[in-house]
Amino acid sequence: MKRAKQYPVYGVMAEYETPAALIAATKQAYDAGYRVMDAYTPFPIEEVSETLGFLRHHNKVPLATLVGGLLGGIGGYSLACLASSSWYPLNIAGRPYITWPMFIPVTFESTILIAGLSCAIGMLAMNGLPSPYHPVFNVPGFSLVTNNRFFLCIEARDPLYNEAVVTDFLKRTHATEVTRVDG
Numbered sequence: 001m002k003r004a005k006q007y008p009v010y011g012v013m014a015e016y017e018t019p020a021a022l023i024a025a026t027k028q029a030y031d032a033g034y035r036v037m038d039a040y041t042p043f044p045i046e047e048v049s050e051t052l053g054f055l056r057h058h059n060k061v062p063l064a065t066l067v068g069g070l071l072g073g074i075g076g077y078s079l080a081c082l083a084s085s086s087w088y089p090l091n092i093a094g095r096p097y098i099t100w101p102m103f104i105p106v107t108f109e110s111t112i113l114i115a116g117l118s119c120a121i122g123m124l125a126m127n128g129l130p131s132p133y134h135p136v137f138n139v140p141g142f143s144l145v146t147n148n149r150f151f152l153c154i155e156a157r158d159p160l161y162n163e164a165v166v167t168d169f170l171k172r173t174h175a176t177e178v179t180r181v182d183g
Contacts, residue, residue, distance in 0.1 A: 008182070008183055009156045009163065009180060009181065009182060009183055010135035010136070010155060010156060010181040010182060010183040011037075011153045011154050011155035011156050011157075011158075011161070011166075011181050012153070012154055012163060012166045012167050012170060012178060012179070012180055012181065013136060013139055013142075013151055013152065013153040013154075013178070013179050013180075013181050014151065014152050014153075014170035014171075014173060014175035014177070014178045014179075015141060015144075015149055015150070015151055015175055015176050015177040015179070016149070016150040016151070016152070016174075016175055016176065017148075017149065017150070017176055018150070019041070019045050019048075019150060021150070021173075021175075022039060022041065022045070022048060022150035022151075022152060023045065023047045023048055023051065024173070024174075025152050025170070025173035025174070025175065026039060026047075026048050026051040026052060026152055027051050028169075028173055029152065029154060029169070029170075029173070030051050030052070030053070032160075032169060033160050034154050034158050034160055034161075034166075035053065035158060035159075036154070036155045036157045036158035036159075036161075037052065037152060037153060037154045037155060037158065038052065038152075038153050038155070039052060039150070039151065039152050039153075040136065040142070040145045040150070040151040040152075040153070041145065041150050041151075042145060042146055042147060042148060042149070042150075060122070060126060061119060061122050061123050061126060064118050064119065064121075064122030064126075065115050065116075065118055065119040065122065066115075067118065068114045068115045068116075068117065068118025068119065068122075069111045069112075069114060069115030069118075070111075071114060071118075072110045072111045072112075072113060072114025072115055072118075073107050073108075073110060073111035073114075075114070076103075076106045076107045076108075076110025076111065077103055077106070077107040077110075079106070079110075080102075080103040080106045080107070081103065084097055084098065084099075084102075084103075085097035085098050135181050135182060135183055136151070136153060136181055138181070138182065139151075139179050139181055141177065152170070152173075152175075153181060154166050154169075154170070156183070163180065167180070
């Protein structure tokens, strides 16, 4: 398995007091060519997600849910067919061993169960959760993100990243504080 390149610096983070300031800074950063960045807010802000490009990325959770549902349905139907025709065959009044209407409830329930589980597991895996530690947790004042502060972090993985240039750029976006985030 290929290991990700480790950076001694995670990025540079700017703190803003209002959502409007964060939205403006995010748009400026995107227009300046920065693509590997993230915003941290106390509540969802749709404009920030759109500007960061999250809505342009293909979401694979629906595909995982579909595959899980199909496998669950096929598995449930196959299990019912095998049980009634091979493992425990009962010939009652000359009826066939495989009667598909009898298997509909099992097939439906197994489809819903496995689709729901694959959706939840896929969402957690694709979001990288659980994540008990993140470098931004060490930034002074980051705990205010759950109350009333808004943060924008341009990560060191960005091709245009230069710490001095990014720091100067974020200061020009009227941030209340700009902090280096160690990796």
